[in-house]
Amino acid sequence: MANILVVEDQRLIAGVLKETLEIEGYRVTTILNGEDAVQFALRETPHLIILDIMLPGIDGYEVIRQLRSHPKSMHIPIIILSALGEPADKIRAYECDVDGYVTKPYxxxxxxxxxxxxxxxxxxxxxxxxxxxxxxxxxxxxxxYKLGKMKPWSILYLDLDNFKAFNDVYGFLAGNDMILLVGRICQNVVYKYGNSDDFVGHVGGDDFVVLTTPDRVNTLCMHVTARYKEESTTLYRPEDLRCGSISGVDREGQPYQFPLVSLSIGVVNNQIYMPHSIQEVSYLAAEAKRHAKQSTSNISCISPQYDKAHPESMSSATSSSPFLLSPSFSFATHTNAFHDLVPLAEDNILAEYEVS
Structure with a gap:
């Protein structure tokens, strides 16, 4: 069921729109001014916005500008519903990148x-x-968008380990349920513990990203991993949970015990080194995730001197500013006990978490 935001300062019209849309099966929120509409859209990310132009405070054009400039809301369809019916009004709205224009009376x-x-x-x-x-x-x-800002940011890169074995044994519908679970946990945890404009995205397959700030990383990782550990148990057969593994067949057709699906989280931030391109961010996130997947103990370290550990990557990444990384950590939480996550060092740029 889609969520629709109606931004209309006339309560009567707003009420009629709400009733009409709810009859169609939509969930509808009405807001009377532009400032509150922007804050709501960034926090709740509605599926569609119906927007009046003439509003108290900032007008509809400024609402559009702010929403279109932020990655969390730039994709939301916006339909203008306005008494302004001149061609110049419509042209201005479409130049602001609205998706539709309907004049009142509609x-x-x-x-x-x-x-x-x-x-x-x-x-x-x-x-x-x-x-x-x-x-x-x-x-x-x-x-x-984050790379273009000078403010501190962190990217959480989440990935499911041993997911293919789970998918092969339980079927693709159960695999979809696992992916939906991770996405839902990310959304709920970010909504409760993150910033109002934090971004949650589905890269594809079983990979997700969360864009947040460094001060929220520990809390988000702790709650995501805790909830995944608790809620993913409902997707397994009781006998697999008791054994702590999945009974399947390997590529040679031989019986094999696969580990339960674990969740790895690689964390990249810009507190020491400022990545200059999405390619650098992608490489760092992949490295973080790789170390999380390889972790066999509660803590594992990556060399603080990134350029020494990966000299071949430095020439392509940057020739003047070496990646100087502080130690990074990997946390593993096993199925029989949930260990407290060790706090990240304040100057950490890259860290990994793993929960199984």
Whole structure:
């Protein structure tokens, strides 16, 4: 069921729109001014926005500008519903990148047709068809947005380990349930413990990203891993949970015990070294995730001198500023006990977590 935000300062019109859309099966929130609309959109990420132009405080054009400039909201379809019906008004709105323009008094059938179309278009072009989270292109835009800012940021790169074995044994529908679970946990944890404009994206397959700030990393990782450990148990057969492994067949057709699916989280931030491109961010995130997957103990370290450990990568990444990394950590939480996550060093740029 899609969530729709109606931004309309006339309470009567807002009430009629809410009732009409709810009859169609949508969840509807009405807001009377532009400032609150922007904050709500960044926090709740509605599937579609119906927006008036003439609002108290900032007008509809400024609302559009702010939402289109932020990666968390830039993909949300916006339909203008306004009494301003001159061609110049419509042209200005479309130049601001709105998705539709309906004039008051409006025809209900026309408005609903536009709503249906824009929701389908957003689903097809911007969102993961499985999780309804922003997909590949939106993830790239969100990371590039962070790279363009001087403020501290952190990227959590989440990946499921041994997922293929689980998918092969339990079937693709159970695999989808596992992916949906991780996406739902990420959304809920970020909503409760993250910043209002933190970004959650589905890269594809069993990979997810969370864009946040360094001060939220420990809390987010701790709660994501704890909830995954608890809630993923419902996806296994009781006998597999008792054994702590999945009974399957390897590539040679021989019986084999596969580990339960674990969740790895690689963390990259810009507190020591400022990555200059999404390619550098991607490489660092992959390294973080790789070390998390390789972790066999509660803590493992990567060499603080990144350029010594990976000299071949430095020439392509940067020729003037070496990656000087402080020690990074990997935390493993086993199925029989949940260990407290060791706090990250304040100057850490790259860390890994793993929960199984």
């Amino acid at each position: 025809d209900t059938d026309e408005l609903l047709a536009r709503v249906h179309r824009q929701l389908r278009r957003a689903q097809q072009n911007y969102l993961s068809p499985l999780t309804d989270l922003p997909g590949g292109l939106q993830v790239v835009r969100a990371i590039n």
